[in-house]
Amino acid sequence: MENGFPSTRNDSFPAGLRVLVVDDDPTWLKILEKMLKKCSYEVTTCGLARDALNLLRERKDGYDIVISDVNMPDMDGFKLLEHVGLEMDLPVIMMSVDGETSRVMKGVQHGACDYLLKPIRMKELRNIWQHVFRKKIHEIRDIEGHESFEGIQISRNGSDLSDDGHMFCGEDMTSIKKRKDFDNKYDEKDLGDHSSSKKHRVVWSVDLHQKFVKAVNQIGFDKVGPKKILDLMNVPWLTRENVASHLQKYRLYLSRLQKESDLKASFGGIKHPDMHLKDPAGSFGLQSSINTNQNDVANEHMPDTKKTLNADNPDPQETSSHMSFDHSFATLGSEVNYEAFDCHIWNEAPKIELKREHKPLLQLEDGFSQLPPCAPEHHVKTDKLHPVPSVTSGLSLTARDGNRVSHVSPKKCAIESFPIQSKGHMVVNHQSYEPVSTAISSMKPQGFNLSCLTDFDYCQRNLKASDSTLAPFNETACLLQGDFHNKYFGLPNIEFTDCNDPSFIAEIPVHWYDTLTSDYECPLDPTEYSIFDQGLFIA
Amino acid sequence: MDKNHLQRQLEMKRSLLDQGYLDEQFIQLEELEDGDNPNFVEETVTTFYANSARLLQNIEQALGSRPIDFTALDNCMHQFKSSSTSIGATRVKKECTLFMEYCEAANAEGCIRTFRQVKQEHASLKTKLENYFKLARQGGTSAGGHAGRS
Numbered sequence: 047m048e049n050g051f052p053s054t055r056n057d058s059f060p061a062g063l064r065v066l067v068v069d070d071d072p073t074w075l076k077i078l079e080k081m082l083k084k085c086s087y088e089v090t091t092c093g094l095a096r097d098a099l100n101l102l103r104e105r106k107d108g109y110d111i112v113i114s115d116v117n118m119p120d121m122d123g124f125k126l127l128e129h130v131g132l133e134m135d136l137p138v139i140m141m142s143v144d145g146e147t148s149r150v151m152k153g154v155q156h157g158a159c160d161y162l163l164k165p166i167r168m169k170e171l172r173n174i175w176q177h178v179f180r181k182k183i184h185e186i187r188d189i190e191g192h193e194s195f196e197g198i199q200i201s202r203n204g205s206d207l208s209d210d211g212h213m214f215c216g217e218d219m220t221s222i223k224k225r226k227d228f229d230n231k232y233d234e235k236d237l238g239d240h241s242s243s244k245k246h247r248v249v250w251s252v253d254l255h256q257k258f259v260k261a262v263n264q265i266g267f268d269k270v271g272p273k274k275i276l277d278l279m280n281v282p283w284l285t286r287e288n289v290a291s292h293l294q295k296y297r298l299y300l301s302r303l304q305k306e307s308d309l310k311a312s313f314g315g316i317k318h319p320d321m322h323l324k325d326p327a328g329s330f331g332l333q334s335s336i337n338t339n340q341n342d343v344a345n346e347h348m349p350d351t352k353k354t355l356n357a358d359n360p361d362p363q364e365t366s367s368h369m370s371f372d373h374s375f376a377t378l379g380s381e382v383n384y385e386a387f388d389c390h391i392w393n394e395a396p397k398i399e400l401k402r403e404h405k406p407l408l409q410l411e412d413g414f415s416q417l418p419p420c421a422p423e424h425h426v427k428t429d430k431l432h433p434v435p436s437v438t439s440g441l442s443l444t445a446r447d448g449n450r451v452s453h454v455s456p457k458k459c460a461i462e463s464f465p466i467q468s469k470g471h472m473v474v475n476h477q478s479y480e481p482v483s484t485a486i487s488s489m490k491p492q493g494f495n496l497s498c499l500t501d502f503d504y505c506q507r508n509l510k511a512s513d514s515t516l517a518p519f520n521e522t523a524c525l526l527q528g529d530f531h532n533k534y535f536g537l538p539n540i541e542f543t544d545c546n547d548p549s550f551i552a553e554i555p556v557h558w559y560d561t562l563t564s565d566y567e568c569p570l571d572p573t574e575y576s577i578f579d580q581g582l583f584i585a
Numbered sequence: 586m587d588k589n590h591l592q593r594q595l596e597m598k599r600s601l602l603d604q605g606y607l608d609e610q611f612i613q614l615e616e617l618e619d620g621d622n623p624n625f626v627e628e629t630v631t632t633f634y635a636n637s638a639r640l641l642q643n644i645e646q647a648l649g650s651r652p653i654d655f656t657a658l659d660n661c662m663h664q665f666k667s668s669s670t671s672i673g674a675t676r677v678k679k680e681c682t683l684f685m686e687y688c689e690a691a692n693a694e695g696c697i698r699t700f701r702q703v704k705q706e707h708a709s710l711k712t713k714l715e716n717y718f719k720l721a722r723q724g725g726t727s728a729g730g731h732a733g734r735s
Contacts, residue, residue: 071664073633073671080617080625117663143667165610165670168617 060175061086068098068114068126069141074164078113081168095121102134106301109136110178113162113171116142116149124156131157132270135297137177141166155273157290185298188291250292257281258292590724597717606710610673627718633672634711640665641704648697658696659688665703676706 065087069075075091082089090109092098095118102109112130116123127138140153143164153161159177162170250258261278262270272290279289601607611626618625644665647658666681680703687695 071668071671072636073629073668076629076632077614077617077671080622084617084619115667117660117667143670144663164667165613165673167613 058086060178063087063111063175063178064090064109065174066090066092066098066101066109066112068092068095068112068118068123070094070115070118070120074115074141078166078171081166081171084168085172094118095123095126098126099129102130102136106134109134111137111139111174113139113141113174116140116144116153124152127153127156127158128271129268132268132293132297135181135294135301137181139174139177157271184291185294188295254279254281254284255292258289258296262293262296590720594717594720594724597713597720601713601717605675606713608673608675610670612673614672627721630672630714630718633668633674637665637668637707640668641707644700644703648700653691653693653696655688655691655696659685662688669707674707674710677703677710680706 063085065082067075067078067082067089069078069091070093072093075093079089079091090101092101095114098112098114102112114123114126114130118126123140123142127140130136130138137159138157139160139162140158141162141164142149145163150161159181160174257279258275261275264278265271265274270293272286272293275293276284276286276289598607598611602611614626614629622628640661643661644658647654647661662681662684666678666685669677669681680699684696684699684703687699
């Protein structure tokens with residue numbers, strides 16, 4: 047539930063608020079459960095942090111807020127706090143008998159939205175719903191802030207905060223902006239933890255987002271935190287809050303993508319319906335094959351692409367290909383729904399991203415004469431792809447595991463999916479795979495189209511090779527990706543599924559093969575991959 | 586409901602509060618009692634004593650090791666102290682705080698001495714609460730004064 051609350055709870059909010067309580071002390075667990083139930087909340091208790099994380103991961107949208115003790119034997123409460131913040135983006139309240147300022151500060155630094163001292167009174171628990179509410183509002187505002195119109199559309203559609211949500215209805219940009227500024231200020235006062243410099247909504251440009259993603263990748267998704275990202279980004283005027291909210295959105299975006307992917311069951315050429323990486327069939331195959339040949343080239347590109355993938359701003363040069371790669375593989379599992387992708391991506395892409403992406407796509411088309419129009423080509427069916435012998439061999443997709451695609455391992459299907467060949471599709475795919483940063487990065491929706499990125503990357507590469515603009519290429523690639531992306535990241539899966547498409551294989555120019563392979567080489571940075579992995583799969 | 590019993594029960598509780606054995610938290614627990622959990626307070630106290638015995642064991646072990654790891658000792662006591670606050674065991678909590686100060690000062694003797702106090706208060710409160718609940722049962726009410734114990 048990204049915006050608002052489930053309708054069932056909307057009427058009597060905050061009644062029915064789903065709280066997860068984590069505390070190793072059985073006595074406190076019992077008391078807190080009773081207290082929360084008295085507040086008409088829906089309570090789940092957990093004696094171990096590990097169990098709590100598992101629960102949260104299993105039911106991604108199953109809880110609204112987490113209350114956790116700081117001192118737990120199996121895991122430090124702050125670590126749990128970070129995990130929850132990163133993976134689920136839920137508000138977390140910390141508890142402890144220790145009220146030392148330093149501890150409380152640590153809690154806030156790690157992202158706790160509140161810090162309660164034991165013994166806890168029931169009245170303190172009664173108001174925890176405000177943290178959930180506040181977060182929703184901020185999310186909506188953030189989304190709104192970035193793309194404004196699209197954001198509003200979405201928030202309007204999704205938000206149940208009709209009371210406060212009036213701001214989202216039928217407003218033009220100006221009024222929205224005004225309100226945003228107002229709310230922004232209001233929020234600052236309200237939350238009390240905003241720096242005074244944060245007066246204006248930050249516009250996350252492509253470059254900025256690229257930096258963001260780069261930083262996230264460098265840090266490692268599982269260790270990422272706004273402060274760390276901010277430090278790495280080295281953007282003087284950016285505040286921690288800016289990064290924090292951006293990170294939130296990014297995570298939201300990723301989880302949304304995953305949900306979308308999960309919904310798309312049909313994957314074109316993929317043999318396995320399983321969406322997870324486990325099924326290297328489509329995408330992996332392609333990627334690996336591509337990678338095999340040119341590790342070096344790919345490697346160079348990879349880092350870049352990776353970064354961009356993570357970032358909201360697709361970096362044309364960057365890693366988008368990496369990311370998408372990773373994602374594609376991961377999500378592909380074996381599902382590549384090209385058709386779905388087409389619609390999916392655009393629908394899904396965070397408002398801003400959509401805009402960005404479109405542009406490059408257009409260019410691509412122009413520049414890349416060979417590429418068939420994306421949409422039509424979009425249906426790169428898997429059946430068309432043929433395994434490319436050279437490609438398959440050494441897939442080194444670095445999907446998840448680490449340096450080279452472990453999953454992807456040269457699988458036949460991988461080759462098949464290698465889109466190199468088909469008329470233009472293949473090329474596109476390849477290109478998308480390649481860490482052609484320019485095309486892809488621009489294409490990338492904020493964290494959304496991972497696969498798209500990959501596609502773009504490839505496209506970019508190819509484009510480079512053919513000296514064409516990336517945009518059109520990327521577009522094609524993205525389109526090709528289709529569902530795959532949708533499923534996981536909203537990136538086109540086309541590449542993956544295409545391995546089965548002989549036509550893909552057939553038409554790819556030789557030189558592309560080379561580039562492609564090289565690009566593939568470095569497709570997925572383990573780090574990057576893990577980032578997505580984390581976000582989506584909660585490793 | 587035996588009025589006399591109820592009266593005595595209330596008096597006993599008052600006494601425990603006044604003497605600092607229990608604090609506001611205990612009252613909170615009683616207020617949580619309702620139809621769904623008529624014996625909530627007693628159940629909670631039982632859970633506390635079952636768990637705290639284990640925590641005391643941990644502290645005992647940490648105190649027994651040579652050399653003493655004061656950080657680990659502090660952590661153990663932190664757990665125990667946190668648990669004590671759950672039922673409002675004020676005196677126990679005070680001794681815990683003192684203990685942790687000795688830990689920070691790496692004063693082994695102070696820790697050992699204070700630990701004895703902790704255990705004493707812990708046991709003393711247990712007896713008093715047992716009497717309290719017994720009285721409540723006899724009076725036909727729960728610890729929180731609810732009638733009709735289940």
